[in-house]
Amino acid sequence: MNERADRTSRREFLLKAGAAGASLPLAARASSIPAPAARAAASGGDKQNPITDEQRGIFAVMEVPFYEKLKNRVVECQVCPKKCKVGDQERGYCGNKENRKGKYYTLAYANPCAVHNDPIEKKPLFHFLPGTIAASISTAGCNFNCKFCQNWDISQSRPEQTPNVRLMPDELARFARNSSAHTIAYTYGEPVVFYRYMYDCAVEGKKASLKNVMITNGYINEKPLRELCKVLDAVKVDFKAYTDKFYRETCDGELKPVLDTLVLLKELNTWCEMVYLVVPTLNDDVKDIRAMSKWIMKNLGPDVPLHFTRFHPIYMMTNLPRTPVNTLERARETALEAGLHYVYLGNVPGHEAENTFCHKCGKRLVVRSQYFVSENNVTARGACRFCSAAIPGVWGG
Amino acid sequence: MNVLSGDSAKRIPRRDFIRAGVIAAAGLSIPPGCARAETGAEKNTAPARPGDKSTVVIARNEKVWNGSSLDETLTGELLFGAVRIISGEKSDKAAWKRFFSPFDQVGVKVNCLGGRSLSPREELVNAVCAGIQEAGVPPTSILIWDSNDRDLRKAGYRIRADGGGIGCFGTDNPRAGYDRELTSAGQVASRVSRIASTMCSALVNVPVLKDHDLAGVSCSLKNYYGAIHNPNKYHANGCDPFIADVYSMPALGGKTRLVVCDATTAQYNGGPGFKSHWSWRHNAIIVSTDPVALDTVALSIIERKRRENGLPTLAEAERPARHVLSAAAPPRNLGAADMKRIKIIEIS
Numbered sequence: 001m002n003e004r005a006d007r008t009s010r011r012e013f014l015l016k017a018g019a020a021g022a023s024l025p026l027a028a029r030a031s032s033i034p035a036p037a038a039r040a041a042a043s044g045g046d047k048q049n050p051i052t053d054e055q056r057g058i059f060a061v062m063e064v065p066f067y068e069k070l071k072n073r074v075v076e077c078q079v080c081p082k083k084c085k086v087g088d089q090e091r092g093y094c095g096n097k098e099n100r101k102g103k104y105y106t107l108a109y110a111n112p113c114a115v116h117n118d119p120i121e122k123k124p125l126f127h128f129l130p131g132t133i134a135a136s137i138s139t140a141g142c143n144f145n146c147k148f149c150q151n152w153d154i155s156q157s158r159p160e161q162t163p164n165v166r167l168m169p170d171e172l173a174r175f176a177r178n179s180s181a182h183t184i185a186y187t188y189g190e191p192v193v194f195y196r197y198m199y200d201c202a203v204e205g206k207k208a209s210l211k212n213v214m215i216t217n218g219y220i221n222e223k224p225l226r227e228l229c230k231v232l233d234a235v236k237v238d239f240k241a242y243t244d245k246f247y248r249e250t251c252d253g254e255l256k257p258v259l260d261t262l263v264l265l266k267e268l269n270t271w272c273e274m275v276y277l278v279v280p281t282l283n284d285d286v287k288d289i290r291a292m293s294k295w296i297m298k299n300l301g302p303d304v305p306l307h308f309t310r311f312h313p314i315y316m317m318t319n320l321p322r323t324p325v326n327t328l329e330r331a332r333e334t335a336l337e338a339g340l341h342y343v344y345l346g347n348v349p350g351h352e353a354e355n356t357f358c359h360k361c362g363k364r365l366v367v368r369s370q371y372f373v374s375e376n377n378v379t380a381r382g383a384c385r386f387c388s389a390a391i392p393g394v395w396g397g
Numbered sequence: 398m399n400v401l402s403g404d405s406a407k408r409i410p411r412r413d414f415i416r417a418g419v420i421a422a423a424g425l426s427i428p429p430g431c432a433r434a435e436t437g438a439e440k441n442t443a444p445a446r447p448g449d450k451s452t453v454v455i456a457r458n459e460k461v462w463n464g465s466s467l468d469e470t471l472t473g474e475l476l477f478g479a480v481r482i483i484s485g486e487k488s489d490k491a492a493w494k495r496f497f498s499p500f501d502q503v504g505v506k507v508n509c510l511g512g513r514s515l516s517p518r519e520e521l522v523n524a525v526c527a528g529i530q531e532a533g534v535p536p537t538s539i540l541i542w543d544s545n546d547r548d549l550r551k552a553g554y555r556i557r558a559d560g561g562g563i564g565c566f567g568t569d570n571p572r573a574g575y576d577r578e579l580t581s582a583g584q585v586a587s588r589v590s591r592i593a594s595t596m597c598s599a600l601v602n603v604p605v606l607k608d609h610d611l612a613g614v615s616c617s618l619k620n621y622y623g624a625i626h627n628p629n630k631y632h633a634n635g636c637d638p639f640i641a642d643v644y645s646m647p648a649l650g651g652k653t654r655l656v657v658c659d660a661t662t663a664q665y666n667g668g669p670g671f672k673s674h675w676s677w678r679h680n681a682i683i684v685s686t687d688p689v690a691l692d693t694v695a696l697s698i699i700e701r702k703r704r705e706n707g708l709p710t711l712a713e714a715e716r717p718a719r720h721v722l723s724a725a726a727p728p729r730n731l732g733a734a735d736m737k738r739i740k741i742i743e744i745s
Contacts, residue, residue: 072667074610084632087610088670089510095629145630156627160545160569252630316579316586 003122003215004150005114005138005188060168062109064097064196066224073102079195080143080219081257094193095158096141108139108194110169113154113162117179119371123187123215124346125273126356127305127393128234130366131373134213135176137167138188139197144217145252146240147316148279155189169197173204183233187215195224202231211394218261219253225264234271234394237262241276241283242292250282259295266300271394273305275346278323278331280311289331293338302341302359303392308332309346325351342392360389450740451687451733453694454479458745461661461680467520472682476524476657478744479684483655490531496654497599499533504597504652505541508604508620509552515671516552517603517659521682525601525657526563540564542573542592544623568592568624575626583642583729587625594648602653602688606660606679606695608668612636613711613718615669616695617656617688618731621649635716641724644688644731656691658683665702677702689724689732690739696721697736 066078073088077097084092086099096108118136120129140162142155149155154162167175176184184205186198191214202212211233218237220228229235237258240247244255265272274296278284296304308331311323328345332353335343341359345351349370356366356378363386367375377385382395456475461467477489484492497503505525509516526539537560543549545567546556558566566572568590575588576595593600602617609615611632618640622628631639644650660683666675679698685691696718700710711717725734733739 072610072672073670085610087668089512090610090669091629093629093632095627156630158626158629161575161626252633316581 003118003124003187005116005136005154060109060111060166061105061107062196064104064106065199066195066221067104069102073099075099075102075104077104078221079224080192081221081254082143082219091158094141094143094190095156096139096193106194106196107159108141109197109200110167111159111164111197112137112139112167113157113159113164114138114188115165115167115172115175117181118185119373120183120185120213121368121371121373123185123213123236124275124307124344125213125234125236126307126344126366126368127273127342127391127395128213128271129182129211129394129396130368130376130378132182133180134183134185134187135172135179135181135210136185136187137172137201138186138191139164139194140189141193142190142217143193143219143253144190146217147250148277148311149315150312151188152315169201169204172201173208173210176205176210177208181210183211183213185213185215187213190219191216192220192224195228199228199231202228206231217251217253218258220257220261222260222264225261226268229265229268229270232270234273235265236273236275237265239274239276239292242288242295243283246283250279259299262296263299272300273307275307275309276331277309277311278328279317280320280323280327282320284323284327284331286330286334289334290338293335293340296335297339302339304340305342305344305393306335306340307344307346308335310348312347329353356391358384358387358389358391360384361387363387365391450738451685451690452483452740452742453683453685453687453690454482455660455681455683455694455741455743456745457679457681457743459680461682462678467518467661469520469523472518472520473524473527475682475744476521476684477528479657479682480528480655482742482744483684483686489528493528493532497529497532497534499535501532501534501599502538502597503529503534503540503599503601504592505529505539505601505603506593506620506624507541507543507549507552507554508615508623509543509548509554510623510669511605511607511664511671512551513553514673515605515607515662515664515668515676516548517605518661519553521657521659521661522554522603525603529601536563537561540566540592540597542590543567544590545569580646580648582646583638585625585631585639585642585646587627587643589626589646589648590624593624593652597652600649600653602656604656604658606658606663606683606698608664608666608675608699608711609636609716610668611716612640612720613714613716614692614696614699614721616658616692617685618644618692618720618724621646624649635719637719638723638729640720641729641731644724645729650688650731653688654686656685656688658691658695660695660698663698663702665699665706666708675706687732687739689721689734691732692718692721692724693734693736693739694741 068076075086077084077092086092091098097106116136117133120132120134140157140159191198205212213234215236240251247253247255308328332343345353354368365377378391378395380396382391456479481492484495486492507517554565556566558572573592579586580589604616604620607615621643660679660681663679664676721734724731
């Protein structure tokens with residue numbers, strides 16, 4: 001996970017939403033719902049009365065799609081390749097779905113712990129409506145446990161452990177519209193684990209003429225992904241490494257399902273960009289990066305933007321240094337040599353490789369400074385303003 | 398009285414046990430490996446040398462159930478008798494003082510995931526709290542706790558967080574929460590309940606005896622999954638070695654002075670949720686200072702019951718409770734998993 005979620009209290013969120021032009025009804029409604037702790041205190045929940053789900057910040061307990069009922073009230077989740085078999089009263093690996101008497105429920109629905117308006121460049125999506133705003137949300141939970149996760153305090157928590165805001169899908173769409181956002185981004189944590197909420201939000205977003213993008217580790221099964229792509233406009237995949245060893249030892253996942261996801265996104269013609277966080281000594285081997293680049297060329301083609309981003313010590317990896325910039329530059333050169341057209345560097349503010357260059361004429365098309373666009377020479381129809389070459393992506397036309 | 402090892406322990410009739418003052422006669426003492434806590438109370442114990450044995454007391458009486466409740470008097474007698482044996486002391490006061498000092502803040506960690514039918518009975522937990530008070534600990538320094546208020550409530554406990562008398566609330570209560578920082582142990586990195594890490598100086602581990610669909614058995618060691626913020630991350634590989642790693646955290650196993658397993662009702666299949674057709678009234682309270690030894694005994698009880706009911710062994714069911722062996726093995730050395738190193742004393 002690359003994109004760090006700023007921690008926003010509910011009060012701050014409401015202020016920001018107001019400042020961004022969020023609808024009054026949303027703000028008014030939200031402000032009538034006290035935060036969990038305040039609510040509990042107000043109701044005496046910490047004294048005589050038990051605390052309800054809602055007082056714990058769990059607002060809507062909904063049955064999830066894509067699971068199978070097994071014997072003895074055990075369920076098997078089929079959203080992601082982990083396929084958790086979950087006994088009665090227990091939770092899946094993601095921590096936000098619970099088996100209650102043989103039915104599988106999400107506790108994350110309408111229950112985001114992070115809501116922000118971000119530049120789309122923060123995701124990062126560089127070939128998708130540059131310079132626009134994405135209303136970005138996340139709930140608690142993740143189907144990985146990456147030792148370098150920048151958002152571990154939400155991704156590795158359960159919904160009742162994070163401060164949440166009640167936000168139904170239609171309210172989110174309204175908030176996005178009133179914030180002048182072009183897109184809703186499902187991000188920060190891992191949206192695959194709040195699949196049902198994401199899907200319903202995307203439907204509401206479509207109705208409000210908003211785009212939908214998912215920022216994901218790509219660890220999702222084929223059937224739910226096919227269904228989801230009907231309402232998504234773009235996906236950014238955090239590709240952890242080109243070795244199964246790294247996936248298993250550092251992320252608690254597997255490589256193969258992520259490769260399958262990338263291929264399926266290509267097949268479904270869903271716009272996709274990839275991020276590769278370069279972690280010193282663990283996934284910075286040029287041989288692996290070359291092999292990955294060749295795989296991308298062969299299976300996805302040269303037009304998939306690839307972002308090499310800089311690692312910062314955090315979570316369970318505080319023993320490693322930040323990635324040297326020349327390591328990132330070497331990775332970029334390797335990918336360009338393999339034939340990829342658009343290779344960027346991230347978390348290195350001011351670096352030339354934050355900008356987009358036409359693969360045909362080589363001229364600078366989009367000028368960025370970290371998350372902000374100061375110049376855009378791609379036409380709304382997606383052509384280079386200098387040589388008219390088609391630039392892959394979603395540009396607005 | 399017979400004090401035997403392993404599965405072959407013989408029972409002491411309760412009448413004889415009480416009349417003969419058997420504890421004194423037995424001359425039992427805390428295993429030599431025990432260290433003394435700064436407060437003067439005993440720390441969590443495991444055999445210190447290869448020849449040492451861990452003691453597990455099974456206090457069992459078929460009359461412990463009085464309808465749908467436990468007989469409070471008999472429950473107290475069984476528990477206090479077991480604690481006297483474990484401590485090697487003659488009097489209740491001296492026995493409980495071996496484990497707690499008046500200055501301790503004591504957390505009683507229950508496992509209430511199984512609802513009212515398969516959680517530690519309140520009558521037993523009340524007896525545990527009475528025992529802690531025997532050591533001079535005031536009620537306001539005792540807290541019954543689990544991961545969340547909802548589970549406690551479902552199991553029949555009343556949430557009490559007002560600071561008057563014995564407290565009872567979950568880590569999700571506004572009074573508690575989890576540590577901000579991670580604690581690492583082996584392959585686990587978690588935020589620990591502030592109840593264990595900050596609010597309490599000593600813990601009593603009060604699990605139930607039940608089958609677990611992944612770990613094989615859920616008893617003493619597994620109970621502390623309810624003390625970390627992310628237990629869902631540690632269910633792979635039959636929860637091994639994660640259960641052992643969690644228990645080895647200083648704020649959890651390191652603070653545990655006593656394990657009191659409620660085996661008045663137990664379940665031999667279909668856990669951790671309650672399944673009436675696989676549960677039975679075992680009418681026992683199992684006490685030890687060694688969680689691994691206690692779980693080894695618990696495992697043998699579950700296996701025996703499965704055998705009696707024509708079910709495959711846990712190993713055949715592909716959940717062989719490997720975590721018990723991992724807890725016993727270096728580098729964790731949390732206790733004895735070898736029946737030859739476990740002294741089982743049965744009282745009734």
